Amino acid sequence: MTRLSVNINKVATLRNARGGNNPNVLQVALDCERFGAQGITVHPRPDERHIRYQDVLDLKPVLTTEFNIEGNPKDRYMDLVLQVKPHQATLVPDAENVLTSNAGWNTVEYQAYLTDIISELKKHGIRTSIFVDPVEAMIEGAAKTGTDRIELYTEQYAKQFHGNPAEAVAPYVRCAKLAKELGLGVNAGHDLDLHNLRYLQQQIPFLDEVSIGHALICDAIYYGLENTIRLYRRQLEN
Ligand code: PXP
Numbered sequence: 617m618t619r620l621s622v623n624i625n626k627v628a629t630l631r632n633a634r635g636g637n638n639p640n641v642l643q644v645a646l647d648c649e650r651f652g653a654q655g656i657t658v659h660p661r662p663d664e665r666h667i668r669y670q671d672v673l674d675l676k677p678v679l680t681t682e683f684n685i686e687g688n689p690k691d692r693y694m695d696l697v698l699q700v701k702p703h704q705a706t707l708v709p710d711a712e713n714v715l716t717s718n719a720g721w722n723t724v725e726y727q728a729y730l731t732d733i734i735s736e737l738k739k740h741g742i743r744t745s746i747f748v749d750p751v752e753a754m755i756e757g758a759a760k761t762g763t764d765r766i767e768l769y770t771e772q773y774a775k776q777f778h779g780n781p782a783e784a785v786a787p788y789v790r791c792a793k794l795a796k797e798l799g800l801g802v803n804a805g806h807d808l809d810l811h812n813l814r815y816l817q818q819q820i821p822f823l824d825e826v827s828i829g830h831a832l833i834c835d836a837i838y839y840g841l842e843n844t845i846r847l848y849r850r851q852l853e854n
Pocket of ligand 1 (some may be wrong): 625659665682685706708709717747804805806807808826827829830831
């Protein structure tokens with residue numbers, strides 16, 4: 617079964633636009649769970665332009681599904697994650713000035729660094745995942761860090777999907793198989809939507825989790841949040 621983790625950053629972006637508490641991020645997270653989300657993902661960034669560090673602290677005691685915290689494992693992220701102890705920490709090498717995550721780790725260059733961070737997280741019982749591009753050498757590098765999982769960065773897949781789905785998915789299938797052979801779990805995320813999700817899951821049926829934010833929240837404007845989550849879950853039920 618591939619689990620759907622809903623990334624609620626965009627809900628926080630909407631809330632922050634007016635400075636009050638509408639929409640209520642905590643309530644939306646609980647409703648996502650009630651509507652069928654099997655996990656909640658947040659990606660606090662140092663400028664707190666969407667999810668704030670306080671949101672992460674407030675979410676932990678109320679969530680009943682898997683909690684996944686994404687981010688660049690600098691001091692503030694590590695302090696937060698070690699305090700909150702989510703089910704999963706997804707490490708992303710995002711620079712501070714980017715709109716959204718735009719690259720996977722170079723797991724060869726950063727192998728020693730990632731190995732230290734991962735061992736620290738695992739000492740506290742937190743499952744780890746490393747965000748990577750679909751490149752075999754990066755999967756092999758990830759396996760050497762001791763991480764539990766990788767998250768395949770699917771932006772390229774989403775971009776190429778409409779032109780040639782088979783070509784778009786091929787590197788992801790290769791890397792997912794390699795990751796599995798090396799004993800790693802496989803997550804995927806970025807730009808997944810109602811058009812491209814089912815095909816990815818069919819090609820990688822052992823995918824553990826997808827985390828989806830932007831498209832899902834956009835779809836909720838038209839279909840409503842409850843229907844939208846059901847639609848995404850249906851794409852994953854093959
Ligand atoms: N995975 C990671 C590591 C991300 O940074 C993001 C965006 O915050 C996502 C998944 C979700 O991407 P999207 O919002 O395009 O669904």
